[in-house]
Amino acid sequence: MKICVLVKEVPDAAVQKKIDPSTGRMDRSGEKNLNPYDTHAIEAAMQLKESGAMAVDEVVAVTMGPDSAERALHKAVSLGADRSIHLADDSLAGSDVAATGYALSKVLEKEAPDLVLLGQQSDDGECYTIGAVVADHLKFPSLTQVIKIDVDGGTKLRAERQAEYGYDTVEINLPAVISVGDAINEPRYPSLKAIMGAKKKPLEKVSVGDAGIDASKVGGDNSAAQWTGSIEPPKKEAGRIIEDEDTSETVEQIVAWLDERKLI
Amino acid sequence: MANILVYALQYEGAFNKNSLGAVSEAAKLAAELGGEAHAIVVGQGVSDDLAGTLGNYGATKVLNVEGPEGLAQPVVDAMAAAISAGDYGYAIFGGGLLGFEVGAGLAARLGAGVAMEITAVRAEGGKLVAERPILGDSAISQISFRSDLGIIISRLNAFEIKETGGTAAVESLSVEFSPFSGQATMITRGEQRGADVDIEGADVLIAGGRGLGAEEGFELCEALAGAFGGNSAVAATRAVVDAGWFPYAGQIGQTGKTVAPKLYLAAGISGAIQHKVGMQGAEHIVAINKDANAPIFEFSDLGIVGDLNKIMPKLTEAVKAKKGA
Numbered sequence: 001m002k003i004c005v006l007v008k009e010v011p012d013a014a015v016q017k018k019i020d021p022s023t024g025r026m027d028r029s030g031e032k033n034l035n036p037y038d039t040h041a042i043e044a045a046m047q048l049k050e051s052g053a054m055a056v057d058e059v060v061a062v063t064m065g066p067d068s069a070e071r072a073l074h075k076a077v078s079l080g081a082d083r084s085i086h087l088a089d090d091s092l093a094g095s096d097v098a099a100t101g102y103a104l105s106k107v108l109e110k111e112a113p114d115l116v117l118l119g120q121q122s123d124d125g126e127c128y129t130i131g132a133v134v135a136d137h138l139k140f141p142s143l144t145q146v147i148k149i150d151v152d153g154g155t156k157l158r159a160e161r162q163a164e165y166g167y168d169t170v171e172i173n174l175p176a177v178i179s180v181g182d183a184i185n186e187p188r189y190p191s192l193k194a195i196m197g198a199k200k201k202p203l204e205k206v207s208v209g210d211a212g213i214d215a216s217k218v219g220g221d222n223s224a225a226q227w228t229g230s231i232e233p234p235k236k237e238a239g240r241i242i243e244d245e246d247t248s249e250t251v252e253q254i255v256a257w258l259d260e261r262k263l264i
Numbered sequence: 265m266a267n268i269l270v271y272a273l274q275y276e277g278a279f280n281k282n283s284l285g286a287v288s289e290a291a292k293l294a295a296e297l298g299g300e301a302h303a304i305v306v307g308q309g310v311s312d313d314l315a316g317t318l319g320n321y322g323a324t325k326v327l328n329v330e331g332p333e334g335l336a337q338p339v340v341d342a343m344a345a346a347i348s349a350g351d352y353g354y355a356i357f358g359g360g361l362l363g364f365e366v367g368a369g370l371a372a373r374l375g376a377g378v379a380m381e382i383t384a385v386r387a388e389g390g391k392l393v394a395e396r397p398i399l400g401d402s403a404i405s406q407i408s409f410r411s412d413l414g415i416i417i418s419r420l421n422a423f424e425i426k427e428t429g430g431t432a433a434v435e436s437l438s439v440e441f442s443p444f445s446g447q448a449t450m451i452t453r454g455e456q457r458g459a460d461v462d463i464e465g466a467d468v469l470i471a472g473g474r475g476l477g478a479e480e481g482f483e484l485c486e487a488l489a490g491a492f493g494g495n496s497a498v499a500a501t502r503a504v505v506d507a508g509w510f511p512y513a514g515q516i517g518q519t520g521k522t523v524a525p526k527l528y529l530a531a532g533i534s535g536a537i538q539h540k541v542g543m544q545g546a547e548h549i550v551a552i553n554k555d556a557n558a559p560i561f562e563f564s565d566l567g568i569v570g571d572l573n574k575i576m577p578k579l580t581e582a583v584k585a586k587k588g589a
């Protein structure tokens with residue numbers, strides 16, 4: 001069986017994120033890292049493989065993004081993926097979530113995975129949605145925000161997640177698309193050896209043409225949702241910040257603050 | 265292309281509050297566009313009487329579809345069928361997990377544009393423009409659609425519920441579900457994990473997040489809530505509920521409760537948007553976190569950068585002393 005894990009490069013959490021005022025797109029310069037949620041998806045794939053719950057032959061990391069996104073793939077293989085695929089093409093820049101999901105689904109179609117895993121959200125924007133877009137194009141069943149996966153007889157999964165009314169348990173036949181929440185596991189740290197070896201694992205570069213993507217459906221200008229401008233949110237008065245140095249004094253200040261507002 | 269279709273999520277005979285808000289918003293917008301707001305319900309044996317109650321929120325027509333509950337893909341099938349047979353320019357979802365899944369699947373199915381985390385929508389020149397706060401709500405993007413159908417997925421609690429006293433015509437719609445929609449089956453739905461705690465009526469909420477470090481960290485929250493006494497309670501984030509540290513009934517945010525206490529004190533909570541949407545209506549927000557860059561400080565009235573293990577016990581004693589004074 002083959003598991004494909006969708007990964008994404010995002011600005012490092014410590015970097016102040018900003019928007020390019022001329023395009024409304026995120027300014028993606030500066031330090032980047034593998035989306036933290038995606039490390040849980042890779043870990044989930046590795047646990048399925050290593051536990052023997054599924055006969056996994058191969059774990060393949062797939063990303064779409066500029067040249068720098070290669071580093072996210074290196075990180076993914078250092079965490080255990082066997083090889084990686086980088087969908088890179090200038091014409092993809094600025095694709096919205098629907099166009100991105102379509103493009104990724106074309107790469108996945110060629111790989112014909114039994115299971116597609118991804119993180120439930122990315123640190124830099126799109127929430128919960130890319131898995132559902134990919135699944136509809138692939139015509140696979142899907143579930144997002146999954147926090148537990150059990151394999152049932154090798155061809156079925158039992159997945160648990162928290163939804164609007166409590167915890168749901170859903171049985172899903174493979175092939176399927178599952179996005180995982182951060183509660184599903186504690187991702188491992190890559191060993192030094194794995195980090196050193198990551199660049200030696202196969203990395204395939206794929207263009208829009210290679211993947212059979214209809215170029216008229218991708219890229220910023222072709223995306224159906226268009227950014228048309230930005231506005232400033234109403235300013236909220238900044239709150240007061242206390243750096244705790246002397247805790248007794250800090251607590252005195254908190255109590256005085258609460259008392260002034262008649263909250264005690 | 266002037267009508268708007270709204271997905272109305274129902275469970276055990278009641279509609280989700282966010283869906284009702286979305287119906288109200290759609291009714292307002294449709295009137296501005298010169299069209300109507302319709303709703304679609306997917307479920308097992310949903311009565312026409314229940315479906316018809318959506319008329320009271322501004323829907324003029326409700327499509328009642330017999331199909332599996334709690335899963336997104338059958339709803340995508342149903343909405344795609346309704347949209348191809350009808351005259352719709354927009355589909356609106358009232359946030360929540362299923363709204364995100366259905367909206368995104370529908371965008372893929374129909375080649376439609378999708379805008380998510382939307383907090384406001386306005387009609388402009390016969391079209392809808394959606395507003396999405398980004399970058400920790402420090403800027404708002406405006407999004408419009410160049411596709412025949414625009415899909416708008418709101419943030420939780422974005423739209424106000426308005427009762428109109430109106431009525432809706434209910435029509436059954438029979439849908440042929442996609443083969444892959446049938447590849448997922450609900451085994452158990454809505455399981456309540458942990459004790460039944462009541463946080464919605466509390467005036468003072470002491471909420472704990474992953475920064476508590478362990479399940480035992482909630483003892484600090486319980487002690488502080490006890491010191492406030494009266495109508496106070498302890499609540500939690502999704503992360504710690506998923507980790508099994510606290511009951512689901514006490515969870516605030518996207519897939520939990522929405523609260524608006526007089527005082528909300530967050531201990532070890534970073535303030536992710538999925539949490540913020542459930543508590544930003546609190547009158548006073550106090551946050552204790554050791555990470556000075558935690559997003560929660562952006563919307564706290566009082567923020568304390570420090571170790572909660574040192575601060576909470578002393579604060580508990582000081583609140584007790586103050587109450588005793």
